Amino acid sequence: MKKIEAIIKHYKLDEVRDALNKIGIQGMTVTEVKGFGRQKGHMEVYRGVEYEVKFLPKVKIEVAVPAERLEDIIKVIQDNARTGEIGDGKIFVSNLEDVIRVRTGERGKDAI
């Protein structure tokens, strides 16, 4: 099993969710996050004082997936989150030891 963490633009969230739904992904966790990469920040002016906004708001999607479906899912996320401009985000993949469904106690793939 793998865990995918994708950091994407806010306004791409709905597209990504719909596309993942379509290929049978049944659940995900979404968090509002801030960060910076190559996009850096931008300037905002409040009452004459300039602030450099160093951290830009993004959303993070977390999905647990069976290892054999990993590449499909990565492709769907990438296709739907992409605008082609700097600041489109990143996808992190890591190994997932176990998953437990709280209600039934199922473990592993059955619990995804």
Added chain:
Amino acid sequence: MMKNQKIQNKEQRTKNIDHRLHDTDYRPKTIIQSTLPIKILALGSLFLTLLCSPAFAGEASKPDTGDTAWILISAALVMLMTPGLALFYGGMVRRKNVLGTIMHSFIAIAIISLQWILIGYSLSFGPDVSGFIGSLEWLGLNGVGLEPSPYAPTVPHLAFMIYQGMFAVITPALISGAFAERMKFSAYVLFIILWSTLVYDPVAHWIWGGGWLSKLGVVDFAGGLVVHVTSGISALAAALIIGHRKGYLRDSMTPHNLPMTVMGTGILWFGWFGFNAGSALSSGGLSTMAFVTTHIGAVAATVTWIIIEWMHRGKPTMFGAATGSIAGLATITPAAGFVGPMPALAIGIAAGCICYLALNSKTKLGYDDSLDAFGVHGVGGIIGSIGVGLFASSAINGVNGLFYGNSQQLFNQLMGIVAVALYSFVLCVIILKVVDALVGLRVDERSEEQGLDITMHGEEGYFL
């Protein structure tokens, strides 16, 4: 309204003369220093004007302190409605557009106030030009001073002017609900200047400035036609022309801060007492009646709305209660000073039912009137204007409706609605086309996705 004012003015004049007899302060210094015979002459001439020529006395009358105080307070109350509207609308949009939406209302206060004192007041209330528009004689408030005007014979002309100015301010701001979250700021500024000058000012003149509709017997107590039908119908035109928001009916577009919307509702409701009761243009019986009917209309619509919602959707929502109260207030506006308490109750119930229906059929009709400027104000203004034609009673303000034996009034009101709606729609379409050609109405897709706060104004409402 005029008939009743005349009666009130008579009482007023008598009161004024009494004041003058007992109060030495009223007289200019030169008279105080003059000799006794001249004093007697002056007093004598006052009596003569009172007895022989009431019309003349009206023009020469001194402003009444009670009426002036009430009009000035009402002007301040109506002014507060526009920031109230800003919060009302601001809470309903997604958080990336909160400041852009609030800005639409807030900037209207500044821009339209300037338009009003420079040209708008003269176009609306200046000396009549063939029933269609006011002349430019009062340009830049030329000749608009502290002497009362024929519009409100017991308050200084400037007080009447600034009170009316607050109406001119909130009306274009109401339209902004139709194109929230996607209009370019430069286009908005251009739009409200053109719209106020070409739609609001002429229609205000037709009905309140002695224009052709008022001569045909159309009445509108506080702006059901002048404010709500003009802005509501224009909102429909704007929603159709500018098109729906990106992702409309696909993405979640739930209000980002309903407590903000409810706070705005409270401020609007509070300000509405100045809007409606102030429209009596005097302080006394008529303003009291309008105050009471306004409140009755609002509460009746609120209760009606949540009952329907409870039955239809299973739960009574706070957002529904807030929307219902605004629908009731908009609907009672043209009728406030023409009907009694029980007809106001009926009008409020009608507002709750019909506006609920209008809002719920919006998605079926396919246009994206984002914050329901048409569904609440357009529909409400039309129902209320029909309500005047049905329920008006001459015992209250000199006009009878259908239920009091005057079917002509209902016909007059329908004619007024058709004329104002048609004119507003056509002119609004032309103005939007012109603005689109000049600067473009809509922000580009990327800016719309990012939100107007950052892309139009370079600031954010909230930080993580």
